[in-house]
Amino acid sequence: MADERIILVTGVAGFWGNRAAARLLEQENVRVIGIDSQVPETNVVGLDFIQADVRNPLLVELLREEAIETVLHLQFRESTAPTENVFEQNVMGVSKLLGACAQAEIKHIVLKSSLMVYGARPDNPMFLREDHPLNGPKKYGYIRDWIECEKYAQEFREQNPGATLTGLRFGHVVGPQVDSPMTRFLREEEAVTLLGFDPMLQIIHSEDVLSALVHAVNGEYPGAYNVAPEKGMPLWKTLGLAGKIPLPVLHPLAYWSVSLGGPRLAPMPLDYLRYPCLGDMQKMREELQFTPQYTPEETVRELASQQRIRKLFGKKNAQALDEDRLRDTIQRRKRARARRA
Amino acid sequence: MASQDKLDGELEASMQDMENPLSSNPPDGDQGAQALDRSGGNGSAPKKKRRASSGSSGAQKRVAKKTTGKKSARGKSTRAARPRARERIAFDPELFELPDVQEELLADPSLQRRSRQLGQELVHQVELVIKRLMRLSPAYKTQLAVPAGMHDAIGDNIESALEGSGGTGLVARFQKLLPGEMIDLDTLRGMWTMLKFTGEYQADVVKRRLRGEYETDEWGMDQEFIDAVIPLFDFLYHKYWRVTLNGVENIPEDGRALLVSNHSGQLPFDGAMLLLGILQQHAAARFTRALYASWFPTLPFVSDLLVKVGQVMANDENALRLLEQEHLVAVFPEGYKGAGKLYKDRYHLARFGRGGFVKVALKSRAPLIPVAVVGAEETYISLHKSATLAKLIGFPYFPISPTFPWLGPLGLIPLPTKWYIDIGEPIPTDQYPEGSENNLMLVSQLTDRVRDTVQEMINDRLRTRKSIFKG
Structure with a gap:
């Protein structure tokens, strides 16, 4: 089986690792080895699961012995609290994994990151290019971890010019099953906003995230890429589509409350509800050659209608009765056909 | 000094x-x-x-x-x-032979009366705009129950029908149509149906926007929002400042161009007037995207408003992207130094930034079009800039005028001066070789050339202007 590609997916017990492994296995001539410190709850058919942590020093051996060509690293916990345990998993995980990859001379690595690493600041250009400095908050849980991971990735690129390291920086991920900062924000009863501020947001569907990861695994795309739909959407519009009642708070009070250790108000730093933090999608379009299939409106509508129906009829009927979803699906397939033609 | x-x-x-x-x-x-x-x-x-x-x-x-x-x-x-x-620049002593605002205002009681009237009307117009904005976005009104919103909407409609600026109200118009002062029952009934319809329509707008069903472009420009604010600026343009716009034909029918204007008047009304003038008088009704300073995004409501009416934060990346999308872009290279100018420095152009706008124009090969706004300088009389107060509240400048901050928000009512906006001949940038934006010599030469052109246009206008209020 010489023509078989062998891909290592980390974090297969988590949402992203699990889905991505399943997506990769849909292709032919692919063998997927999944590692995680925990056993995945949902079984992926054809997945070669090894119970191991990425921080294990013997990872190099594994990489060499199994003749792995591509590593897709998806073990990352989006935790808002900057605890030592999570830092250990997220940042030390990446650093140890990249170290092992360098030693085992792995030529192709794909990392998942977020547009939030650029930071939401008043003097940002409206659309940030990939070479913009990473000015995100240095103390905020998962964003700090992402920035640290990006730094390791940059070092790796400099030290291993022969290897291809793809970093995908996604917009706010939303999807019916995802647990991301944005879905947490949209699922809360009342969404806190800052009075008089309405920044643009870039929202990407979880399915598009998976497609982009698979796309990056299948090709050779060195460097970092912003990945999100071209069009942004104002925060208030997003909340409206999600059927949320915005709760405007005076911004000095909100900042004050957070800095004094009061309620967290939102699962992201307040600056992201105040200033825009949008990526420029030119590189995605032209070099990565990837196009998200879902419009941001469809993504948020799907989340909202799922929640609404689930409340009334339970989880089982949610998909069957979802009119919005089917309408959007029809539209999306039409667009895809038009694009192919 | x-x-x-x-x-x-x-x-x-x-x-x-x-x-x-x-x-x-x-x-x-x-x-x-x-x-x-x-x-x-x-x-x-x-x-x-x-x-x-x-x-x-x-x-x-x-x-x-x-x-x-x-x-x-x-x-x-x-x-x-x-x-x-x-x-450095061509100083024209004639500038200062013009009558002073205060002198002119004190000499003519009818002018004072008119100015007061216009001020009151402006306050009224601002109230109307705030009401319209409240309807568009709940951000401007925290609790919004739909029946109450509908009542409001109907009430406002009746109000505007009765009052309407300048006697153009519905009732006034109806009375003109009818013989004598008789209004029959059918007319009233018809009016009521009409009002009910618009009321319901507006309530629908509220609900629709609350559901998030409206469109913005990638910069966040919101057409419905613009429609709600434009009447106020219409009033300012036509009635309050009676803007005369010249040279609108110098703006190309389509394609990229960079308008470079002087900045004055403490609040950035000059940008709004320029935008409205071009929108209404240009043959292709072009919409100008003006670039604003990085201080504004930190202000609640202001940031929201600026983004929704299609303005963009000023930096090279944004300007370049707008020009590459073939937009008409306006810049005010004087920045805070221009807007916060003291009254005594009026019509003296400040330094034109670091010439960043020329670099952008050279890089995108967009023509530079000089614009001179005359009249905006006298809308506020800034006697002194308080550095302490500015620092205290985080403003880039804090003007002290005879009315501000003593009269509170009322002190913000500008003087109804007569405005002239002159749009000059385009200065092409496509004859320079590629990479000219790195030629610092050329950049500073072009910056000075644009600046001197604007200063000359201002001087020309000031020479022929006889009165600050009457033109």
């Missing part, structure tokens, strides 16, 4: 000084110079220095004197002024 705008008598003296730069006197200048530096004028130092009658010193004293002691100081001036050696 701060006493610069004093007296016509002094003006003559100072002009003689201009011709005779060697005549200097021992200045009480240190204090004055400090006051100037504190007021943020380091880049925009007045082009010449006129000394008032001997002995007056201290910024506060001068400010107080300016508002009251106008007449008493007349004639006492000595030839004490000292010109600035740093004079």
Whole structure:
């Protein structure tokens, strides 16, 4: 089986690792080895699961012995609290994994990151290019971890010019099953906003995230890429589509409350509800050659209608009765056909 | 210095000084110079220095004197002024032979009455806009129950039908149509149906927007929002400032172009007027995307409003992207230095930034179109800039005028001066070789050329302008 590609997916017990492994296995001539410190709850058919942590020093051996060509690293916990345990998993995980990859001379690595690493600041250009400095908050849980991971990735690129390291920086991920900062924000009863501020947001569907990861695994795309739909959407519009009642708070009070250790108000730093933090999608379009299939409106509508129906009829009927979803699906397939033609 | 705008008598003296730069006197200048530096004028130092009658010193004293002691100081001036050696642009002494705002206002009681009237109407218009905005976005009104919103909407409609600015109200129009003063029942019924319909329509708009069903472009521009704000600016443009726009044909029918304008008047109304003028009078009804300073995004409501009416934060990346999308872009390279100009420095252009706008134009090969706005300088009389207060509340400048901050928000009502906006001939940038944006020599030359053109256009207009309020 010489023509078989062998891909290592980390974090297969988590949402992203699990889905991505399943997506990769849909292709032919692919063998997927999944590692995680925990056993995945949902079984992926054809997945070669090894119970191991990425921080294990013997990872190099594994990489060499199994003749792995591509590593897709998806073990990352989006935790808002900057605890030592999570830092250990997220940042030390990446650093140890990249170290092992360098030693085992792995030529192709794909990392998942977020547009939030650029930071939401008043003097940002409206659309940030990939070479913009990473000015995100240095103390905020998962964003700090992402920035640290990006730094390791940059070092790796400099030290291993022969290897291809793809970093995908996604917009706010939303999807019916995802647990991301944005879905947490949209699922809360009342969404806190800052009075008089309405920044643009870039929202990407979880399915598009998976497609982009698979796309990056299948090709050779060195460097970092912003990945999100071209069009942004104002925060208030997003909340409206999600059927949320915005709760405007005076911004000095909100900042004050957070800095004094009061309620967290939102699962992201307040600056992201105040200033825009949008990526420029030119590189995605032209070099990565990837196009998200879902419009941001469809993504948020799907989340909202799922929640609404689930409340009334339970989880089982949610998909069957979802009119919005089917309408959007029809539209999306039409667009895809038009694009192919 | 701060006493610069004093007296016509002094003006003559100072002009003689201009011709005779060697005549200097021992200045009480240190204090004055400090006051100037504190007021943020380091880049925009007045082009010449006129000394008032001997002995007056201290910024506060001068400010107080300016508002009251106008007449008493007349004639006492000595030839004490000292010109600035740093004079660079074409200074035109004729600028200062124009009548002063206060003099003109005090001399004509009918002007005062008219100005007060317009001020009241402006407040009313602002109230109407706020009401319309409340309907568009719940951000402007925290709790919004739909029936109440509908009542509001109907109430406002009746209000605007009855009052309507300038007697164009529905009822007034109906009464003109009917013989005598009789209004029959059917007319009233018809009116009611119409009002009910618009009320319901507007309630629908509220609900629809609450559901998030509206469109913005990638920069966040929201057409419905613009429709709600435009009446206020219409009023300002046509009635309040009676803007005369010249040279609109210099703006291309389509394709990229960079408008470069002077900035004045404490609040950025000049951008709004330029935008509205081009939108209404250009053959292709082009929409201008003006670039605003990075301080505005930090302000609640202001940031929201600017984004929704299609304005964009000023930096090279944004300007380049807009131009590459073939937009018409307006920049105000003077920035805060221009907007926060003291009254005495009026119509003296400040430094044109670092020439970033020229680099952008060269890189995108967009023509530079100079624009001169005359009249905006006199809308507020900024006598002094308080650095302490500005620092305290985080503003880039804090103007002190005869009315602000003493009268609170009412002190923000601008004076109804007559405005002229002149759009000059385009300066092409496509004849330069590629990569010219890195030629610092060329960039600074072009920057100066644009700046001098704008200054010349201002001078030309000032020469022919007879009155600040009547044009």
